[in-house]
Amino acid sequence: MENAMYLLKQPKNYEDLYFSFCGFSKTQPKHSFGPAIRDTYLIHIVLEGKGYYSIEKQNYYLKSGQGFVIPPGIPTFYQADNEEPWSYVWMGIGGNKIVYYLEKLGIDSRKLSFDIKNIEDFKSIVFQCLAYEKDNLINEITLQKQAYNFIELLSKSITSHKHFVSTRKMNSYVSKSLEMISKYAQYNISVGSIAQKLSIDPSYLSRLFTADIGVPIKKYINEIRITTSNDLLTSTDYSISQISEMVGFSSTQAYSKAFKQFNGVSPSIYRKKRIGFEIDIK
Incomplete structure (x- = not known):
C-alpha cells in the first residue's frame, strides 16, 4: 500500500531538457513498485525511512537523506523497509542535456545513488509542480522551469556517500x-x-x-x-x-x-x- 500523488505530462518539443512527470509517495511496510521500465531519467529523493532498489544485477539499500537515479530502458524494482517504510519524491526528466548534467554531478551507470542535503526543498519543488496540472501555456512553461530548478537544486545539494551504502550482488x-x-x-x-x-x-x-x-x-x-x-x-x-x-x-x-x-x-x-x-x- 502507498499514498501517492503524481503529475504526468506528455513530452513537448523540448530538446535540451523537459519535465515529464513527478510525484510523492508515502509507502506502507514492504510496499513494492515495479518491475518498471522508464523512457526518461527518474530521480528519487528519499524523505523518510528506508528501502532498497534493484538495478543492473545489484540491490542498493538507501535511507532518508539519500537519492537514486533510474536510467531509461532498464528494468528496476524497489521496495520499502518492513519496519521503517520510506517516503520519497521523484521527478522524471528527459532531453538531450540530462545525461550531460547528471555526469557533471558524478552520476552515471557506475554510480546511481548519492547523499543529498535540503531534502525539504526537493519536496517543495515537486509539490509546487502538482499545482500546475491544467494544460495551458503558462503551466507548461512553469513545469519546464521547475525541471531546471530541480537539477539546479541537485547540483547544490548532492554529495558523495559519507557512509557505506549497503549493496548486494x-x-x-x-x-x-x-x-x-x-x-x-x-x-x-x-x-x-x-x-x-x-x-x-x-x-x-x-x-x-x-x-x-x-x-x-x-x-x-x-x-x-x-x-x-x-x-x-x-x-x-x-x-x-x-x-x-x-x-x-x-x-x-x-x-x-x-x-x-x-x-x-x-x-x-x-x-x-x-x-x-x-x-x-x-
Whole structure:
C-alpha cells in the first residue's frame, strides 16, 4: 500500500531538457513498485525511512537523506523497509542535456545513488509542480522551469556517500533471468523456458528470484509487460488490442484482466486518467 500523488505530462518539443512527470509517495511496510521500465531519467529523493532498489544485477539499500537515479530502458524494482517504510519524491526528466548534467554531478551507470542535503526543498519543488496540472501555456512553461530548478537544486545539494551504502550482488541465475526477461518479455516467455535455458530446476529458480528481487518471477514477468503497456497507453495511439499483442499477452481479455489487477482500473480508463493529475491510493 502507498499514498501517492503524481503529475504526468506528455513530452513537448523540448530538446535540451523537459519535465515529464513527478510525484510523492508515502509507502506502507514492504510496499513494492515495479518491475518498471522508464523512457526518461527518474530521480528519487528519499524523505523518510528506508528501502532498497534493484538495478543492473545489484540491490542498493538507501535511507532518508539519500537519492537514486533510474536510467531509461532498464528494468528496476524497489521496495520499502518492513519496519521503517520510506517516503520519497521523484521527478522524471528527459532531453538531450540530462545525461550531460547528471555526469557533471558524478552520476552515471557506475554510480546511481548519492547523499543529498535540503531534502525539504526537493519536496517543495515537486509539490509546487502538482499545482500546475491544467494544460495551458503558462503551466507548461512553469513545469519546464521547475525541471531546471530541480537539477539546479541537485547540483547544490548532492554529495558523495559519507557512509557505506549497503549493496548486494544478485545470484548469477537471477541476473541471467533478468537479462532474458528484459529481452523477451513480450514473447511467450515462462519460468519453465527460462529455467530450461539456464539448466536449472524451475522451483529452485523461483526461490532464488524471490529471495533476490522480492517478488515471484512469474509476477515479475507480468508486471514488466504491464508497465511497458502503461507507457504505450499514454504515449501512443495504438489500440488496446494492439498493445496487448505487443507486450506478449495471448488475448486482449487476458491483458485487460492482468492490467486491472495491477493498476486497479481497465486499460481504457487508465489511458484517460493518466493524462493530468490525480491522487492514487493503492
